[in-house]
Amino acid sequence: MTEKLYDQNSYIEEFDCKVISLYKESGDLYIETDRTAFFPEGGGQLSDTGYLGNLYVKDVQNKCGKIFHIVENYEENVENLEIGTVLHGxxxxxxxxxxxxxxxxxxxxxxxxxxxxxxxNVGFHLGLETVTLDFNGVLEYDDVCKVETLVNETVWKNLEIKAFYPSEEELASIDYRSKKEIDEALRLVEIPGVDICACCAPHVKTTGEIGIIEVVSFEKYKGGTRLSILCGDRALKDIRKKLDQNKQIGNLLSAKETETFAMVQKVKNDCGKLNFELGAARLENLRLKAEQIEESEKIVVFCSLSDTASLREYADILSHKAKLFVAAFGGSDDDYKYVIITQSDYNVSSLCKELNSRFSGRGGGRGNIVQGSLKGSEKEINSFFSEK
Ligand SMILES: [Zn+2]
Known part of the structure; x- marks a missing residue:
């Protein structure tokens, strides 16, 4: 059985050990040693990586109570490795x-x-970039903010985190989280006044070493809540990235970093107003153009309008000039929206079906108006209508 150095002291970075068994599988070499500081994957956390001698340990797995260091592409570095070999980890x-x-x-x-x-906590995953926690109950935004404040206050208290193996008698009187049936002796991790939980992983010595805890996102998940959090170095990187993005937005909009939201909101409102004015000006322009179009049996027009409502208005203005129908197309070649209106009893529905089938279009309508979109060029569409 391997002595778990990480269990006694989370800060052991280097150690010496002896190989007690080894085997090859699928191109990898599995090495079991008499002692190790490598934490094997478990409890939702990935394993440590590092070196055993000059061999790169890419993964560490617990298999039937035995801890194996997994090494790939080992052939050239593995000379003289056998049971009893001493390695520096x-x-x-x-x-x-x-x-x-x-x-x-x-x-x-x-x-x-x-x-x-x-x-x-019914689901925990600690990956290379993300940390997710699933709770079996719903947390709203205010709850999440409250918890985020409290967890950071706990960090600032710099409480000592203790890991220990209680005796059976002690265990009977301790109320702890994450109760599971396990064969090995139960290890508890205690943060005084905050939490006691069954856990096999290495922890920091004091809560102050966590630095900061940031909630990145939360969502309703399987009737409960899934949260994504970042702590310490990862939180710092994330906050720096977001601050940098905010700074760039501020530079673009000539706004102070604390006023970017108000400025973005203003730009958005201004854009909305400008779009409205642009739409009205376009329509006025089309009204003037419509005046130039002479009365005819059928009218087919192309314009740059991209919204169906304006296109419809334009077609409506023109429809009084066409005895059979007016077909107005807005957009550009291969991406047109269309509206067809008749002021007579011309069957625009069947015209619409024919048009869609010829130009891979979609759309329809009732009575005297049909509308939709299609793919085709102005030339092809004109040619289609010249046959009508
Ligand atoms: Zn844990």
């Missing part, structure tokens, strides 16, 4: 410390949600 501490920050942050978060709302 070195874990990627940057990755590990980030995992510790995320994991300890998650315990505080889940502990406080449990205390305040009675919800359990």
């Amino acid at each position: 070195k874990i990627d501490m940057k990755r590990r410390f980030s995992f510790m920050q995320q994991h300890s942050g998650e315990h505080i978060f889940s502990g406080i949600v449990h205390k305040l709302y009675g919800y359990d």
